[in-house]
Amino acid sequence: MGNTKSEIVYSVPISDKVPGESCIYRHPLCTDSLVITPHYEIQTMQDAILKTFTRFEHRQCLGTRLLPNPSGLLSTQGFNSNANGQEIIRNSSQAVLKQNQVNSMYQQSIDDLNCCGGGGYMVTNQTNIELNIANPSNNQQKTNPTQANQQYFSVSRNNGLLKTQTQGQYNDQSNNESNANLSFQNIVYQQDFGGAKTEYERQKRIQQIQLSTNLSFTEKQTLIDIENKKFELQKASILTNGKSSLMGAKQMAKGGEYCWKTYKDLFNTVKNLATGIRSLQLTEQNDEQEKQTLDLVGIWSRSREEWVIVDCANVLYNNVTVPIPEQIHASDLSFILEDTQLSSIFCGRNELERLYRMIRSSQKAQVVMSLGNLQNIICFDEFIPSILQKFFTDQIGINVITLKFVIDKGAQLPTIPFPKISPDNIQSFCYTTRQDNGKPIAAMLSHRNFVSFLASVWNISHLKPQQDDVYLSYLPLSHIYEKVSIYAALYAGASIGFYSGEISTLIDDMFILRPTIFCSVPSFYNKLYQTIQDKYFKKTEGVERWINEKALEQKLQAHRQSPTADVKHTFYDNIIFKSFRNSLGGRLRLAFSSSAPLFSHVHQTLKLVYGVPIIQAYGCTQSTGLAFITNALDSSEGHVGGPTLNTEFKIIDVIELGYTNDDIDETGQKIIRGELCLRGPGIFEGYFREQEQTSKEIDKNGWLHTGDIVQLLPNGSIKIIDNRKNIFKMPQGEYVSPEKLERIYQQVNSITDICIYGSPIQKYLVAVVVPKKDLVDLIAKEYGLPTSSYIQNCRHPQVKVDIISDIQKLAQKQKLFSYEIVQKIHIETTPFSILGLVTPSNQLKRQQAYKLFKQGIDSLYEFDS
Template identity: 25%
Template sequence: MSRSIFKPSPNDNIKDLFKSLPFTPEQILRASPVAGTETEGHSAIIRNNFVIENGNNLFLHIHPSLLTLHDLFANAVSMYPNNDCMGKRLYSNTIAGDYDPFYSWESFAAVDLRKRNLGSGIFHILKNNQFRTEIHNVEDFVVSLYSGNRTEWLLTDLACQSYSLVNTALYDTLGAGTSHFILELTKSPIVICSKEKIQILIDIQIEKRLPHFLTIVSMDLLTERERSTYERQAYELGLELFEISEVEALGARNPVRERPPTPDNIYTISFTSGTTGNPKGVEVHHEMAVSGVTMYLAQVDVPKGEGHEMCFLPMAHIYERGLVASFLSIGTGLGFPVVSSPLTLVEELKALKPTTLASVPRVYSKMESELKEVTVNSQNDVFRRMAKEIIGRRFESISTKGVFENDCLYSEIFTTELKKLLGLEKTKFLCSGSAPISNDTVNFFKSALNIGFAEAYGLTESFGIMCMSDPFASDSGSCGLPGVSGEMRLRDVPQMGYTSKDKGGPRGELLLRGPQIFRRYYKNKEATDECFDKDGFFCTGDVARFDEQGRVYIIDRVKNFFKLAQGEYVTPEKIENKYLSSTTLVNQLYVHGDSLETYLVAVAGFDPHVMARFLHRNFDIVLNPETHLKEIERKLNELPVKSKILDVLNEEVKPAGLAGFEKIHNIFFEVEPLTVAREVYTPTFKLKRPTCRTFFREQLKGMYREGSLIKRSKL
């Protein structure tokens, strides 16, 4: 049975086949349980109905001729050679000392030539490296990337695809020491990076020599002074330094024939933060990546051979990589903002006018706040009333009839002007992923802008988006249903009260299987074995619910780590241990995060004598720790006192190296909040987190109502 969506034919016109995608909602926006697959402790396996009705085999690719990412890009070059491929705003081009208010573009054909030159140049500089020894493999190696989003990042990625070179990304948010760990584990001989990363790499090499590390390639032009300084340091460490333009020029003079990959070749190793220890590297094979592209294009209605998209989310993360691969395969131009920051996003959107926009909840929350300030919270009484009326009517139309419309002329004018204000006048829909988003936010964007809004779910281990809701659905809250390249089931989590027999639909840990799921962690068999069950399903650690349509709702986490609203993974045990080992102010700690909030709060226990001294020293409050326990508790929970304690706690924990999102922003005090009697501790004094969350529900809600005391103290 073919695993391609389209069967091969002598008269195939690939461009027409692509344009026939996505399938109709009736074909693709339904999912059903597979008969006979429900077992004890597990729900039935859920598959997309298109899969069930077309041979019941999950799909690997769109067409048998398109088996790798290299194939997809080469096909796009042949179909759309003159289309915009990658672009950016040029500096001091039309405006002295500033960036153009528009994007300048390179065509698919031009990028195709440059990536061949770069690929050839990479082989040339490594084979001719003066520090090369017998330990250096210069035929089959890992290329490391270290920068923010930029055209050179994409160019390097495409070169690696076409020359069967594995790549990986270094990025600072994984923590200090991680870059050294990744370079050492992968034995990567070359890092292609932005200018500000060169000294970091040199310092890594100074601190602990990496014997396989040979070459640094700067994405930026270097001044004569910078070049001299970096080259001198690099030479002393056995490193050569190039600018990327030099490598391309060397490749043009010394061409190497492309080495197209097979579906089983590794495309990239994407490192993700784990619960403990070093990050795990997800091996993404070309078959897995192409399956992800197949899922996206079969389901999502995006224009073919036209339009622009913004590379706003980090390309070091798979969420963006999957979107980039999908858009390139259909001839869409990718715009790279000057800075990927919410503060400048609207400026970039106005310059690019993207067809869709993919981002994360914290960015949409900021946009929502700004949009409300000029609409439903406007200082102009007349405009405020009009905005509320239009948005309210449209919400009613969408939620009851599923109809997106402008029901009168002033409604159309209002919506058009709002879209122009944000640079979204050409945008069909928005998409949010990485963490749950508030239904209110989704509904506001739909109603205010008359625009679709999709919610997506996926992981690094699934090449990003595994399922995605219909942007124009009348309701919100689900992540859609499984696509054509993966299947799902739920495993009971009775200790948390989730089972496949629950009223309202089966609930449990979400398990994933199919060609879109990774095969292994890089050089980490133990971690690989731990995350797959006996039937080959990947255990996500996310708790989900299936509704009667087969849609997925993410409702909880099984494992003791979670995501905040900005998508950062948080390991509470690590944070608790860091604080407890850094201070004497608290002796018990339960750290809590909410996927709709951007910061952590905590419940803390304390020694009355320690806190009595603290109150006396900082607030001139004298209380006897033996006789005034309740009064001490009350004082500690007053805002000025809590704020001061948090300042001290976060100062004391600084040497532990916690990231900003790992800091506690609000805190609740009791003398001994965590006890076995309250059933929040096991008999061996391990925290029972679900029970803690329930027991301290009111205190946690109260802290989020109060807000971040760290932010307040900095205002």
Template identity: 25%
Template sequence: MAVIYSKAVPQTGSDTETPTRRFHTTADRIVDRARPDITNIYAALIHSQQTNPDSNSLGKRDVLGTVTEEKTVPHKVDGKIENTTKQWSYFKLGEYKWMTYDQVYHYTKNLGAGFVKLGLQPKSRVLIYVPTSREWQLCAFGAFSQSMQVVTAYDTLGESGLLHAMNQAKVDLVFLKADQMPTLARIMDQIETVKHVVYYQDLYGMPKGCEEAIEKVRTKFGVTSMDELHDLGSSNPIELTLPDNQDIALVMYTSGSTGKPKGVLICHQGVMSVAGGIHEFIEPFVELHHDVVLSYLPLSHVLAFFVDIYCIYSGLPIGYGTPRTLTDESVRECKGDIKELRPMVMMGVPQVWNTIRAGMLKQVDKSSWLVRKLFYSAVELKNALRGYNMPHNFMDSIVFKKTREATGGRLKFVITGGAPINRNVQKLMNAALCPMIQGFGLTEASGLVSVQLPNDTSFSNVGAPCPSVEMKLVDVPEAKYFAKNGQGEIWVRGPSIFKGYLDNEELTKETMTEDGWLMTGDIGQWTLQGQLSIIDRKKNIVKLVSGEYIALEALEATYKNSLYIHNICVFADARMTQPCAIVNIDENQIAHMADDIGVQYNNPSEIAANKDFIAAVLADLQLVAKRNSLGKQETLAAIRVDAELWSPENDRLTPAMKLKRTDIRDFNQDKLDDMYTQLNLE
């Protein structure tokens, strides 16, 4: 008998709305907290400190230094291969060092006392502008210990975004890493409310230029190191001042795919209701106080934050890493974070998994016909056996041994979120690594809205509603999505829903109904087993000249099946019969494909404009469309290549690795105009 993952609430639904659905084991209630006595985030730490004081909690690796290597890089000049020498820097890291729950509790209590000694009060705002790290979470809990609010800012946000967050949120104190001091120094004259700056630095010392920046910052703000702040609090101890469950915990700035980032107001109950919801279903799949979780995604993004908070509450040790040091290839004289920590659980966004898949399959495709056949057959067989709940792990030591060893060999499951994952990527990860579960969340819902269970063997869905919310689908008639067909815009309600956007009541009213429903803007569909599939994004549904609608994000996810592209941004409007796209290909992929088709080039920009190269990439994408049964109106009619790799640093991607369509369009307007001319749209 098929498992039913969610149940309809009796006497709900209408002609324009599906019945409201809840998680199958909590259909009679909505989980509103982790435990009756835990009404705020800091109380979750107190709970673990009292029940398991000596258990490992937060782990980090010290940076012991850097190793510089010279590498010879071949490139073509006038059709001839020439070599140039470049210097590459790598980190050398120590082993993981752990703080116990008792140590975290006392350290953060002292930080909170230090904040108060500096003059901060309950509801004062502390902006955290550091990369994902143990220090990030220690600072946050220090603020929570005295009912202060944490304002998040991506460490890659840039000067204008950082300034916007500080001034709009009326921040009192900024916490940052020493090597970010020059950024603060450049904008310090435009900062309106900040009075104090607290910083930390790595073990190997102060980066070049930071000491001068610190001295400049001292001319306007009080500047204290993290260690000094801790010692200040230790010398001036005070009692905890814990917040109420409805008090604001976070002003979390969204990554801003369009326009300025928005400050989302998240209360303590919102975060802890998600933690309680997770606890309802995850316990059978993890061993508390033993299984280790790798955290490396931005803590300024809600996905990493709520997972960390659940781990701190439930007793799962967290080891911190960075995207730059994850693998053995990215460090020297030590292991990468994954092999050093050997985690049981880790997270990633689709762009991470897409990159891993492409690298894995390119290695496979270099093998003999027999090895390729064995590998691809094993992927299909393992997924099929798993789907029927039959033994399948016997293939791990034969076919997938190397891929599993690359991640430490202990992974129980990985979590993907932030955007829909391609079905083929999920199938490969399920076979070659471990089960991949897909989740759906929003900053406005304190993170988690729905998620697959680790033993769910189905694809193309994001699981059932989290026990902390209820969910329904509402008609979107202009796009022909109707509740009677089990489709519509996803509306979510529950204690995890946010308290509004900072200083933007109008936008809050546009996003929330009077009776508490969050209108997500995502289009969903219920499966027969009560899981949610995300099939569209309301704002990315485009009507073509034929009157047919296409979904840009869904098409992009499909076209990423191509092994030649790194990323893709699809464009369409009411003048067009078929879409076009700007394609992103990194330098290594360009060289590989150019060799395949025999195109000579001197640099990436030159080959990106080569007509034969563009035609070859387009032909590959059109083949992907055919293999995935896309209709003619969904098949790309033209493409252009952007040779500069998209990243948050050049404003083509958000810090959460989502496309910034407006910026990609503006940067590539000449390429779009060229395609529009080719398609006779001008």
């Protein structure tokens, strides 16, 4: 399906071949030397970020979308009142929720309903919240924002969930709006009915609230009814001076527009934050084998602007960012906290609640959850429920403060000067997974590594971002792929908009933001492809289906014949495929896919239907995210391109797996296959406190042994075909340790042996299982089968049903993530030890097992394409 264009050469040899290895290959533009920096004056990421702030200070930088809620109440977010003049708040009479009843509801929601996973709180029949009127003796309602002692509250809704009500005291001693000063004294939780999955469920919960509290919420009404007394939510525009600050909301359109900070805003915030971090002593010093002192700062959150703010502060002031994966098991979180001895973590309120639940679960199980040296939690969200504050402070001994508090603290002090930073200084950790035990392990990435990444992008004109680009960030910033994408956008002076927090609204976010650059993973593109197939090809009939198929066929033909591999077509793009492009905002010019190979048919269809090149990239944490990338002018699929300008590679024999530099393909042609090795300034500095593991992966000549098995194609590009390590990536980019999961699943009573298999191009895990004879005999007895025939009885469909049920029950009990749960099984009747698949130390010979069971494994994925 399309040959690689002959004029595109991805790599060239720069050395002779040696036994057991290929030649060393580089990008055609780097035959003499690799590219180290994007510009000579840029040696560290501190240089790069400072250059960005000075060049683009008035351009918009970070954007967050504010969503309206279903009942018509606008969502709110905190802003410095002197940032853009007027601020909007909602005011009412002095109506507040009883704090103790709210805390009771909050406690019940977390403990009994597991907090619904989204930061909202489910309504149950047992919930009984009263709404009282503060100062009932004061019957005079004050609505003039310039009057003294005015009470205010704001209703906040995030991700569709009604969350907070804020009470504040307004004081104006001079009766002058420009001197207004709003001081918030109390923040409490309001009942949620937005976590419902369906409109029917939401309406049912509204009725429950109305019955138990006399509250009235309607679809179009923005009134709170309390015992037939209506207090209208009024808007008050307050002019504030530079010293004032308040919780407010930008006036926004019905669809939920993006609110932006400029590069100047970001720079000022970053400097104040760094000063606050230093004054409050929120970093933890660690000596990495006496090479350098590392000031560690943890971040645990989804992709959001506060993550970038904290990271930029670390970049400029020589702190080391320690990203904690958003979705993490309690045991792995404890390991990271012990490993790094972090004293402070920046996180969102959702993560704060998750930590609360982790600790509570361990307490109920009478197991101690180690938090290492954790002393401070800095919450990105300004509202922290008092029950959480009290729990962490009084019971755990951890100080909980807000990001705003740290920034305000820094703003009151002289800005600390920028320290001198060396390219060798560690800038960030990035946790990956050990292949032997599945535990987290921290790769250390230096300023040189990240500057090298910028160099690899900036010297390819059709790939680098531009000032007028808009980038949508939604992938986890704890992954190196998203982190370096943010750095590229910042260095270009582009605008970065963040998704609203829910994958289900990602397409809507794209429609509102209208990005020009988008980075994602194969799982997202696979869903887009399936939607197109279901809606426009499989379910259409007659002329409509013929037109769609003909349009795609004609575009494909034109694409193959175009000297520039153009994916656009004037007629078909404007008539047939326009709605597709507009659904993603209508401005997309580049899309990137990484973390796993993209199916060729998916790649081909999407780039033609949406009229945008989809660039495939390959890299790993240890190569600072990018090592190979395809050319936008290449019309072929099925490979990940050639090396970047800062990378050289070679391919070494893996004889035990049957891959060598002298392989022969099915046509009799010689091909080069083997393990991919990388070298260059982008290769990481090693693992934190794991010198032995570092030496296993980086040899004495500086070559990183990736473990990925590749095939070198005639034009110098590579194709990923296998992996020699016992860890693999899923399509979404998550790493899976089969050994770790096999140890867990061995607890299933119905299993004797299990071998788990996964692949970057398959959506879920499968397993080869040897059932226990007791289970098979029980099923045989139930169905009247002779118990003497174990092999025959293993073929009964109920055997698979029972084992999968047991596996999923255990997975739920162990709180495994969805991608760690085996979805299908192949039944094997001979124990692995008899098949010669077990080592003397009782370890599974994995590659031999995969080879032996290949036919059975392939059959489990047979109907998924």
